[in-house]
Amino acid sequence: MWPMSEPAAAVASAASGEMAIHARGVTKRFGDFTAVDHIDLDVPRAQVYGFLGPNGSGKSTTIRMLCGLLTPTEGQIEVLGLSIPRQAEELRRRIGYMTQRFSLYEDLTVRENLMFLATVQNLPRAQRAPRVDELLQAYDLESLQKQLAGTMSGGQKQRLALAGAVVHKPQLLLLDEPTSAVDPESRRSFWEKLFDLADAGTTLLVSTHYMDEAERCHRIAILDRGRLVANGTPAELTGALDGRTVGVRSDALRKAQKLLHDVDGVLSVAQVGNELRVLCAPGHGDPQAIASALQKAGLQAEASPIEPSLEDVFVAATRRRDAEGT
Amino acid sequence: MKPAQIYAVMVKELRQMARDRMTLAMMIGIPTLQLLLFGYAINLDVRHLPAAVADQADSAGSRALVRDMLATDVIEPVAAAQTPEQIQALIRAGRIEVGLVVPPDFERRLSEGREVMQVVVDGADTTVQGAARQLAQMPLDGRLSTAQAGARISVLPLYNPQRKSAINVVPGLIGVILTMTLVMFTAMAIVRERERGNLEMLITTPVSSAELMLGKVLPYIAVGLVQATLVLLLGGWLFEVPVVGGFPAVYAVSMLLIIANLSLGLLISTVAQSQFQAMQMTFFLFLPSILLSGFMFPFDGMPWPAQWLAEVLPLTHFMRLIRGVMLRGAALSELWQDALALAGFSAVMMTLAILRFRKRLD
Numbered sequence: 001m002w003p004m005s006e007p008a009a010a011v012a013s014a015a016s017g018e019m020a021i022h023a024r025g026v027t028k029r030f031g032d033f034t035a036v037d038h039i040d041l042d043v044p045r046a047q048v049y050g051f052l053g054p055n056g057s058g059k060s061t062t063i064r065m066l067c068g069l070l071t072p073t074e075g076q077i078e079v080l081g082l083s084i085p086r087q088a089e090e091l092r093r094r095i096g097y098m099t100q101r102f103s104l105y106e107d108l109t110v111r112e113n114l115m116f117l118a119t120v121q122n123l124p125r126a127q128r129a130p131r132v133d134e135l136l137q138a139y140d141l142e143s144l145q146k147q148l149a150g151t152m153s154g155g156q157k158q159r160l161a162l163a164g165a166v167v168h169k170p171q172l173l174l175l176d177e178p179t180s181a182v183d184p185e186s187r188r189s190f191w192e193k194l195f196d197l198a199d200a201g202t203t204l205l206v207s208t209h210y211m212d213e214a215e216r217c218h219r220i221a222i223l224d225r226g227r228l229v230a231n232g233t234p235a236e237l238t239g240a241l242d243g244r245t246v247g248v249r250s251d252a253l254r255k256a257q258k259l260l261h262d263v264d265g266v267l268s269v270a271q272v273g274n275e276l277r278v279l280c281a282p283g284h285g286d287p288q289a290i291a292s293a294l295q296k297a298g299l300q301a302e303a304s305p306i307e308p309s310l311e312d313v314f315v316a317a318t319r320r321r322d323a324e325g326t
Numbered sequence: 327m328k329p330a331q332i333y334a335v336m337v338k339e340l341r342q343m344a345r346d347r348m349t350l351a352m353m354i355g356i357p358t359l360q361l362l363l364f365g366y367a368i369n370l371d372v373r374h375l376p377a378a379v380a381d382q383a384d385s386a387g388s389r390a391l392v393r394d395m396l397a398t399d400v401i402e403p404v405a406a407a408q409t410p411e412q413i414q415a416l417i418r419a420g421r422i423e424v425g426l427v428v429p430p431d432f433e434r435r436l437s438e439g440r441e442v443m444q445v446v447v448d449g450a451d452t453t454v455q456g457a458a459r460q461l462a463q464m465p466l467d468g469r470l471s472t473a474q475a476g477a478r479i480s481v482l483p484l485y486n487p488q489r490k491s492a493i494n495v496v497p498g499l500i501g502v503i504l505t506m507t508l509v510m511f512t513a514m515a516i517v518r519e520r521e522r523g524n525l526e527m528l529i530t531t532p533v534s535s536a537e538l539m540l541g542k543v544l545p546y547i548a549v550g551l552v553q554a555t556l557v558l559l560l561g562g563w564l565f566e567v568p569v570v571g572g573f574p575a576v577y578a579v580s581m582l583l584i585i586a587n588l589s590l591g592l593l594i595s596t597v598a599q600s601q602f603q604a605m606q607m608t609f610f611l612f613l614p615s616i617l618l619s620g621f622m623f624p625f626d627g628m629p630w631p632a633q634w635l636a637e638v639l640p641l642t643h644f645m646r647l648i649r650g651v652m653l654r655g656a657a658l659s660e661l662w663q664d665a666l667a668l669a670g671f672s673a674v675m676m677t678l679a680i681l682r683f684r685k686r687l688d
Contacts, residue, residue: 067530092532103527107345108338119334120533148345164527 019078020045020172020203021066026075028061035061037226038075043205043219048198050217051207052314057223059207060100063176066205067097080171093122096165100176102157104164106150110141113149114164121168135163139193155186162193166202173197175206179213191216211310220310222317229317234310241308241316244285248276248294250301256294263293267319270311278303279312279319327537335533335541339515343545353511357503357553361496361560375457377401377424380413383432391443392426400461401426413446423447424458443479455483496561497652498621500554501644504583505615506608508550512591513604515542521600535683539676543588550584551577570655578658579647582668586640589675596682615641643667 021043028036036058043049051059064070066079068088077084082091104113114135118128136142139159144152149160158178165173175194179187191213198204198218206217214220214234221231230237250256257276260269265284270277278290287303294301343350381388396403401424407413413425425446429435435442447458462479519525528538558576561567569576590611598604616622618632619641636642643664650656658665 069526069530089532092530095530097527097530099523099526101523101526103523105338105342105524106522107342112338112341116334116338117531119330120528120531122328122331122532125330 018045019043020080021049021205022078023066024076026062026065026077027073028058028065028070029073034226036065036072039223039226039228041221041228041231043203045203046198046201047218048194048204048206048216050214050220051205051223052209052211052214052220052310053207053223054209056225058226059223060176062223063097063174063205063207067091067095067174093168094171096168096170096173098161098165098173098175098178100178100180102149102161102181104149104157104161107148109146109148110152110160111136111145113160114167117164117167123168131167135167139163154181155183155190158182158186158190159193162190166197170202172203172205175204177207177209179208179210187213211314215310222314224318230313237313238308238310241279241312243305244280244282244316245306245308245312246278246280246285246287246290246303247306248278248290248301248303249274250276250294250299252299256299256301259294259297259299260290263290266290268315270315277306277309277312279308279315327534327540331533331537332541332544335538336544339542339545343549353507353549353553354556356507357556358560361499361503361557361564373399374402375400375424376404376422377426378405378407378413378416378422379403379426379428380407380409381426381428382408382430383428385433387436388428388432388443392428395426395461395464398461398464400457410444410446417446424461441478441480444482445479446482458483495621496557496565496567497648498619498645499561500557500580500648501583501619501641502616502621503553503557504550504580504644505587505641506612507553508546508584508587509591509594509611510605510608511549512543512546512588513594513598513608514601515546516592516595517598517601517604535680539592539680539683543592546588546591547581547584550587551580554580554584567652569652571651571657575651575658576648579644579651579665582647582665582672583640583644586644586668586672586675589672589679590640592679593675593682596679611639615639618642620645637667640668640671643671 019042021041023039023041026036026039026041027034039058039062041062051062053059061070065072066077066084068085068091071085079091080094082088084091105116108116111132114132115128118132123131136145139162141156141159141163144156149157152160158181162175162178165175179190182190187210194204194206206213208214217234219231219233220237222229222237232240248256248260253271253274253276257269257271260266260276260278265281267279267281269279280290285305287305291301291303294303379392381392395401405416405422407416407425410425410427413422413427416422417425427444427446428442429444432442445458445462447455459481462481464479516525519528554577558569558573562569591608594604594607594611598607614635618636619639620636621641646664647658647661647668650661651658
């Protein structure tokens with residue numbers, strides 16, 4: 001092993017320079033349990049990057065490793081050009097982190113919380129109050145500024161947490177399931193704030209288990225039991241499933257669903273309203289074949305191709321691993 | 327390390343302190359309640375101690391003596407007894423604290439100049455024991471014409487044959503209160519942040535471990551000084567406890583213990599996973615502190631392993647310091663070993679706490 005020569009090192013960091021996050025083979029084990037299993041990740045700057053996965057898929061653990069809160073068991077992480085966890089202290093001034101649980105002080109007021117964070121984040125004294133005023137306005141918290149954070153609604157707390165995470169204008173914002181305790185209306189306005197931040201040049205990494213939120217992201221990565229099973233833009237991911245999704249209408253949907261589970265090549269069947277969404281393995285998405293399989297069993301059924309959704313992507317990615325016998 | 331950041335943590339801490347009514351109430355309530363309980367039980371003259379009389383002589387002379395003793399109001403008969411055994415049983419059962427036993431041959435003993443009465447006392451409480459001893463000082467010759475020189479009343483203290491000065495308690499109480507409240511408050515202060523999830527947010531900010539620790543601890547130094555002042559004021563006002571060595575020395579000594587306790591609290595907070603655990607750990611350390619430091623039992627009377635263990639506890643050194651300073655007027659330079667021990671304890675605990683407090687979750 002020779003140490004990397006100067007020019008080579010420069011080339012390496014230039015290559016990852018366009019990426020806010022560049023990670024290779026990142027693994028985290030807690031005893032015998034592997035929470036994150038050899039994840040490779042490239043997050044481009046000034047984009048909203050989504051982490052989609054069910055609870056326990058390793059989203060939080062990955063985010064915590066990316067901001068230096070957890071030390072990876074294996075693998076390399078580079079965030080904003082800094083090697084993590086070695087340069088985690090330096091990184092802290094340049095990132096914002098919004099925890100899954102509300103982590104500001106419930107017994108301080110909105111304004112006190114933001115002033116506290118402004119000071120702790122090293123903002124010069126003269127800039128603290130103006131910056132806090134700016135945030136109060138941008139996040140619709142002006143009228144609440146004297147209210148104790150603990151007495152606010154889920155959506156208000158979420159806005160405060162976001163304002164707190166960006167008080168020092170971080171280049172990278174990591175959000176761990178930011179909308180899990182928020183009503184749909186607040187979720188929508190929350191996402192608008194996220195896009196405002198991305199427009200202003202901030203890179204955002206957002207974990208979620210909501211499909212509709214994942215669909216809004218510029219790029220997404222799907223995590224399943226610690227492994228990254230798919231990544232790309234939502235259009236790329238759904239486009240890859242073209243021809244594999246079939247809609248089925250029948251007078252006996254529940255019965256049809258049971259029958260379809262045993263049809264060769266069918267990966268999953270989900271009822272959506274008056275229709276069954278059928279996801280097939282590659283080369284099995286022929287509506288005719290599916291309709292005739294049902295008619296053979298004595299059911300009235302029609303089948304036609306439908307647009308793949310992100311949920312289908314998710315199911316396809318996770319089912320493949322089941323089929324591989326992991 | 328930036329003063330502004332320490333200040334920010336400190337102001338935040340003071341605000342939270344003021345909002346947490348329960349803790350605030352405890353900060354004032356614990357020292358007040360303890361002082362009143364310990365202080366009144368120990369320092370004031372006792373009256374109306376529950377008592378029983380076993381007058382086996384039942385003569386005019388013995389009845390007169392018993393009547394004289396009851397007239398002092400120190401004891402008050404609450405139960406009937408005929409024999410010394412019954413008196414002892416009543417004391418053991420906790421129904422009386424003092425028993426008077428007059429033997430059947432009272433008159434003969436009186437004329438022969440022997441022991442004419444026994445005051446049996448539950449000596450576990452030194453105040454009660456002291457009161458019984460005073461009662462036994464009652465002069466016999468003036469009241470009973472037949473009394474010969476040498477006739478006397480003896481005292482039989484049960485359970486606690488050794489007597490200790492009650493004035494020892496109030497100075498020690500400063501230490502007990504500071505130990506009980508400050509270790510717990512600091513330990514809880516950080517564990518609470520961890521439990522509520524604040525810490526996960528805080529450690530992703532540039533604030534350093536040392537800034538965080540100092541900012542959290544400084545407000546509690548003020549709390550400790552307020553508590554010490556409260557005990558000193560109430561102690562002087564209600565119980566006339568002297569401060570022979572002067573207030574600066576008392577505060578200097580208190581400061582040493584405050585810092586030692588805060589450092590210990592910080593270390594606990596880096597170990598405890600929940601507020602409940604922090605409380606338990608504090609309690610486990612508090613009990614030996616109370617029992618072994620010399621606050622309750624004379625240090626020299628303890629077996630050597632207990633003494634050795636007690637040397638590790640900050641309260642032991644504080645007891646020697648504060649009693650020396652407050653009661654005997656000793657100078658700090660005469661007590662340098664204990665002062666050094668406290669400072670050393672703080673340095674070790676603080677270092678361990680900062681080393682243990684990683685800005686990581688694993």
